[in-house]
Amino acid sequence: MPETRPDGTVALPAAAQQRVAGDALLLRGGLWITASVLAIGLVLPLATLFVRAFEDRDGGFAGLENFGRYVTTPTLLAAAGNSLWIAAATTAIVVPVAFFYAYALTRSCMPMQALFRTVMLIPVLAPSLLPALALVYLFGNQGMLKGLLLGHSVYGPIGIVMAQCFYCFPHAAIIMAVALATTDARFYEAAEALRAGRGRIFATVTLPGARYGLVSAAVVVFTLVVTDFGIPKVIGGQFPVLATDVYKQVVGLQDFNMGAVVGLVLLLPAIGAYLLDRWAQGKRAATLSGRAVPYAPRPRRQRDLPLLVFCLGVASVLAGLLGVAAWGSVIRFWPYNLSLTLDNYDFARFDAAGWDSLLVSVRMAGLAAILGTVLIFCTAWLLERGTRPGRLGSILRFAATLPLAVPGLVLGLAFILFFNHPANPLGVLYGTLAILVLNSVVHFYTVAHLTAVTAIRQLDPEFEAASASLKVPAWLTCWRVTVPMCLPAILDIAVYLFVNTMTTVSAVIFLYGPDTKPASVAVVHMDEAGQASAAAAMAVAILGVTLSAKLLQLGTARLVERATQRWRRR
Amino acid sequence: MFRRTIAFGLSLLLAPLAAEAQQRTRLTVYTALENEQLQPLKQAAEAALRDIEIAWVRDSTGVITARLIAERQNPRADMIWGVSVFSLLQMEGLDMLEPYTPLGAEALRPNFRSDRKPMTWTGMDAFVSAICFNTVVAQARNLPRPTTWADLLNPAFRGQIVMPNPASSGTGFLTIAGWMGSMGEAPAWDFMTKLHENVQVYTHSGSAPCNNTARGEYGVGISLDMRAVTLKNQGAPIEIIVPTDGVGFDMEGTAIHRGTRNAEAAKRLADWAVTRDAMEMYGRWYAVLALPGVQPTVRGYPAEFEQRLVSMDFRAIATRRDQILRDWAARFDGKSAPRN
Numbered sequence: 001m002p003e004t005r006p007d008g009t010v011a012l013p014a015a016a017q018q019r020v021a022g023d024a025l026l027l028r029g030g031l032w033i034t035a036s037v038l039a040i041g042l043v044l045p046l047a048t049l050f051v052r053a054f055e056d057r058d059g060g061f062a063g064l065e066n067f068g069r070y071v072t073t074p075t076l077l078a079a080a081g082n083s084l085w086i087a088a089a090t091t092a093i094v095v096p097v098a099f100f101y102a103y104a105l106t107r108s109c110m111p112m113q114a115l116f117r118t119v120m121l122i123p124v125l126a127p128s129l130l131p132a133l134a135l136v137y138l139f140g141n142q143g144m145l146k147g148l149l150l151g152h153s154v155y156g157p158i159g160i161v162m163a164q165c166f167y168c169f170p171h172a173a174i175i176m177a178v179a180l181a182t183t184d185a186r187f188y189e190a191a192e193a194l195r196a197g198r199g200r201i202f203a204t205v206t207l208p209g210a211r212y213g214l215v216s217a218a219v220v221v222f223t224l225v226v227t228d229f230g231i232p233k234v235i236g237g238q239f240p241v242l243a244t245d246v247y248k249q250v251v252g253l254q255d256f257n258m259g260a261v262v263g264l265v266l267l268l269p270a271i272g273a274y275l276l277d278r279w280a281q282g283k284r285a286a287t288l289s290g291r292a293v294p295y296a297p298r299p300r301r302q303r304d305l306p307l308l309v310f311c312l313g314v315a316s317v318l319a320g321l322l323g324v325a326a327w328g329s330v331i332r333f334w335p336y337n338l339s340l341t342l343d344n345y346d347f348a349r350f351d352a353a354g355w356d357s358l359l360v361s362v363r364m365a366g367l368a369a370i371l372g373t374v375l376i377f378c379t380a381w382l383l384e385r386g387t388r389p390g391r392l393g394s395i396l397r398f399a400a401t402l403p404l405a406v407p408g409l410v411l412g413l414a415f416i417l418f419f420n421h422p423a424n425p426l427g428v429l430y431g432t433l434a435i436l437v438l439n440s441v442v443h444f445y446t447v448a449h450l451t452a453v454t455a456i457r458q459l460d461p462e463f464e465a466a467s468a469s470l471k472v473p474a475w476l477t478c479w480r481v482t483v484p485m486c487l488p489a490i491l492d493i494a495v496y497l498f499v500n501t502m503t504t505v506s507a508v509i510f511l512y513g514p515d516t517k518p519a520s521v522a523v524v525h526m527d528e529a530g531q532a533s534a535a536a537a538m539a540v541a542i543l544g545v546t547l548s549a550k551l552l553q554l555g556t557a558r559l560v561e562r563a564t565q566r567w568r569r570r
Numbered sequence: 571m572f573r574r575t576i577a578f579g580l581s582l583l584l585a586p587l588a589a590e591a592q593q594r595t596r597l598t599v600y601t602a603l604e605n606e607q608l609q610p611l612k613q614a615a616e617a618a619l620r621d622i623e624i625a626w627v628r629d630s631t632g633v634i635t636a637r638l639i640a641e642r643q644n645p646r647a648d649m650i651w652g653v654s655v656f657s658l659l660q661m662e663g664l665d666m667l668e669p670y671t672p673l674g675a676e677a678l679r680p681n682f683r684s685d686r687k688p689m690t691w692t693g694m695d696a697f698v699s700a701i702c703f704n705t706v707v708a709q710a711r712n713l714p715r716p717t718t719w720a721d722l723l724n725p726a727f728r729g730q731i732v733m734p735n736p737a738s739s740g741t742g743f744l745t746i747a748g749w750m751g752s753m754g755e756a757p758a759w760d761f762m763t764k765l766h767e768n769v770q771v772y773t774h775s776g777s778a779p780c781n782n783t784a785r786g787e788y789g790v791g792i793s794l795d796m797r798a799v800t801l802k803n804q805g806a807p808i809e810i811i812v813p814t815d816g817v818g819f820d821m822e823g824t825a826i827h828r829g830t831r832n833a834e835a836a837k838r839l840a841d842w843a844v845t846r847d848a849m850e851m852y853g854r855w856y857a858v859l860a861l862p863g864v865q866p867t868v869r870g871y872p873a874e875f876e877q878r879l880v881s882m883d884f885r886a887i888a889t890r891r892d893q894i895l896r897d898w899a900a901r902f903d904g905k906s907a908p909r910n
């Protein structure tokens with residue numbers, strides 16, 4: 001996209017030009033800071049991971065020996081196959097459900113759409129372990145609904161797929177809702193004028209219009225399932241998948257080289273998915289012309305009523321699983337003593353860190369949200385509005401989209417290999433809160449970056465040009481004009497970083513130190529020790545924090561809107 | 571006002587970072603003790619040694635051992651406290667333990683301390699493998715009450731048994747070491763191959779089988795006595811069975827990591843770990859203690875188990891620990907899908 005640059009549009013007096021040159025130095029410095037953060041937090045660790053896959057235990061060159069060991073170990077290969085079919089099965093279930101849910105939200109006059117939009121987001125706020133724990137209460141060997149499985153065990157593929165469906169649903173539904181929201185009403189008018197039946201319209205207009213959205217949703221779900229670690233850990237039983245194999249090699253056997261190999265294998269589907277998604281994104285952008293007329297659905301009972309029933313069903317499953325986990329967390333001794341108690345929230349009984357781990361999580365997520373938002377927003381602004389970012393700019397633009405393709409577990413593993421190397425002076429960071437924050441910011445960089453870029457592109461570049469001609473330094477313009485105008489997007493980024501850092505397990509499980517154990521890792525440890533109620537309690541506590549953060553954002557949204565967004569209204 | 575609020579919030583987030591640098595000596599202690607034991611032990615030790623702070627790094631025995639061995643070129647642990655003697659002897663063989671005889675360590679039972687001079691490790695307590703048997707599940711599924719290990723081979727137990735993975739769990743390892751001690755090595759492998767048919771899942775931790783059995787997820791959990799007793803005292807419908815055909819046991823011990831930068835503080839903690847006060851702490855959970863004459867306060871232990879301990883040559887097994895685990899993994903770790 002061609003960009004208007006302030007120095008290209010306005011001729012400046014000599015003194016101002018000097019000032020702008022000083023400015024440019026400052027701005028370039030900013031880009032270099034981001035470049036070094038991404039180098040330390042992404043490129044160098046991944047490079048170390050890559051190298052370690054080709055080394056033996058003592059650091060000598062091993063060639064393809066590790067890979068040979070990998071393909072000749074049947075359990076490791078079986079895990080790769082398992083991961084793929086589990087992901088395919090989940091995708092096949094979640095994407096159609098998400099499609100009709102999103103269809104109901106965007107293409108019908110179903111009542112309570114706002115409520116359904118909110119309920120749909122519940123799983124995002126919870127760690128992925130939570131649905132898995134809830135399923136044990138429902139379908140475990142003492143589960144309330146065990147009979148529904150017809151004698152099959154929930155520990156294994158069945159449990160994993162069920163939990164993944166819950167966990168991946170919002171991601172697919174959001175993408176589908178966006179894809180279905182932007183359509184051209186003229187197609188429908190044309191179809192009706194040609195007397196096409198409803199089924200025919202659906203098959204020839206609606207579905208093709210949403211096809212790239214479907215591809216994106218399928219790709220996102222597939223990647224999430226392959227790379228998620230929490231769910232198979234809790235409910236996978238003896239069913240090996242790639243993500244638990246990485247953990248087993250690294251934590252259980254301390255075989256970092258084999259861990260690196262499995263990590264690279266795990267990276268493959270993620271990178272493939274990333275490329276496929278980029279292709280779909282590019283296609284989708286081209287489907288809507290500037291003359292499109294927005295589609296507005298008209299009420300129709302035969303369509304709205306079944307959709308309402310369907311959405312009620314989906315929403316009650318989402319809320320129900322959450323309720324089961326919350327209920328399980330206050331039961332005294334499942335399943336023999338169902339009286340209620342808060343004893344399971346006395347975390348020090350189950351884990352040495354006790355409530356401190358929740359505090360660690362809040363601090364980590366808070367710092368990641370604040371520092372991450374500042375870094376990501378400033379970088380996006382420098383790339384969009386700074387003076388000629390040049391080659392560094394294009395490298396950064398590319399690097400900013402990379403973290404999306406790197407699974408958390410792989411990033412975490414790459415971090416230990418890089419930071420724990422005896423020769424690395426940054427090794428002092430190992431086990432500190434700082435490394436956890438850096439890891440989280442990098443892990444969730446891409447989505448935050450894209451949000452910032454979208455918000456900034458909505459603003460007219462003339463602002464920068466006008467202030468430059470008034471000799472106002474660019475950073476001051478950013479602070480006085482851009483930041484207030486983009487405040488809702490900035491808050492979105494901060495809450496996104498906060499919530500994801502609170503709930504992530506995979507990235508941090510390798511990185512915590514003696515007194516920086518995050519709450520999500522504590523959930524894994526309690527579950528490993530068989531303390532299911534305490535694990536559920538901690539997962540619910542995490543949900544409590546993320547839910548509060550989200551509600552705070554929603555609560556202040558109107559305030560922020562009134563203070564900073566009046567310009568949007570004409 | 572707005573700015574001040576932000577500054578205040580930031581200071582709250584950052585303050586504990588600054589507070590981390592303080593006066594007391596921080597000892598990083600690697601441990602495999604049960605989670606609920608960590609907080610009381612830390613409090614007791616820090617109350618006795620006011621200028622020492624303990625930072626626990628906890629995981630299951632196999633994991634913490636693997637981690638200590640992997641980190642030995644660039645060690646992060648100052649001390650090891652509450653790790654299986656099999657692991658300690660393996661580390662002794664790798665020259666990872668600092669020789670030091672803690673004050674008063676001579677008073678410990680002779681088989682509960684290192685035979686080197688100066689000592690490389692001191693014992694704390696001993697525990698045995700035991701069967702957790704859920705009586706409610708047993709009734710519902712018609713399971714007979716096992717009294718020996720051999721009883722577990724009964725086809726009635728197919729898919730009903732859960733046991734710890736010996737590669738990660740110390741309890742799992744002491745259990746198979748006990749079988750090798752009582753049956754002899756080849757018959758023990760044969761026994762495990764048959765038992766494998768009945769096992770539903772191998773868990774990461776040694777407590778998990780009993781916890782899961784107590785919740786009725788499985789009928790029979792092979793676990794450690796201490797966890798079983800604790801759960802029974804909490805009201806779980808389980809019976810603790812100490813098999814009559816001999817049980818393996820394991821000791822937990824304390825050692826100083828060679829090359830620690832806090833040798834003085836570590837020695838003082840090692841001294842404290844063998845005091846009567848410390849032993850009384852261990853006695854809150856374990857029935858057999860290293861220091862003679864200390865009365866354990868834990869209740870609910872089956873009285874007869876001390877006679878059923880098999881004789882074990884700890885050092886001989888420790889030197890072969892890696893080989894045994896590799897063999898085990900090759901035979902049983904590939905269990906690809908859960909059976910029903």
